Amino acid sequence: MTQTLAEKYGALVVFGEHRYFGKSMPFGDDSFNTTNGNLNYLTVEQAMFDYVDLIKSIKDTYSLQDRAVIVGGGSYGGMLAAWLRMKYPQWF
Numbered sequence: 001m002t003q004t005l006a007e008k009y010g011a012l013v014v015f016g017e018h019r020y021f022g023k024s025m026p027f028g029d030d031s032f033n034t035t036n037g038n039l040n041y042l043t044v045e046q047a048m049f050d051y052v053d054l055i056k057s058i059k060d061t062y063s064l065q066d067r068a069v070i071v072g073g074g075s076y077g078g079m080l081a082a083w084l085r086m087k088y089p090q091w092f
Contacts, residue, residue, distance in 0.1 A: 012062065016054050018047055018080075048084055052091050 006013045017024045020042045025031040027038045051071075059065050071081035071092045084092045 055091050
């Protein structure tokens with residue numbers, strides 16, 4: 001996708017990182033502590049809004065307000081992509 005379709009169509013490909021995964025640990029080593037409420041911020045709704053916020057920022061940064069955003073994925077990422085399209089059709 002990044003070496004064929006993106007190049008062919010001049011697309012910008014972004015792989016956003018879901019909160020609480022990879023380096024996106026909002027409370028550092030304490031992120032998965034179940035006694036202090038830190039996991040209250042690990043919801044699908046909040047993750048989806050993170051992606052909306054990311055898209056807004058990218059569109060503003062690169063002057064891409066009139067460009068389409070296509071989301072995709074497999075497994076949980078695929079479900080997240082479908083939910084984003086359903087909940088935020090104006091963005092995805």
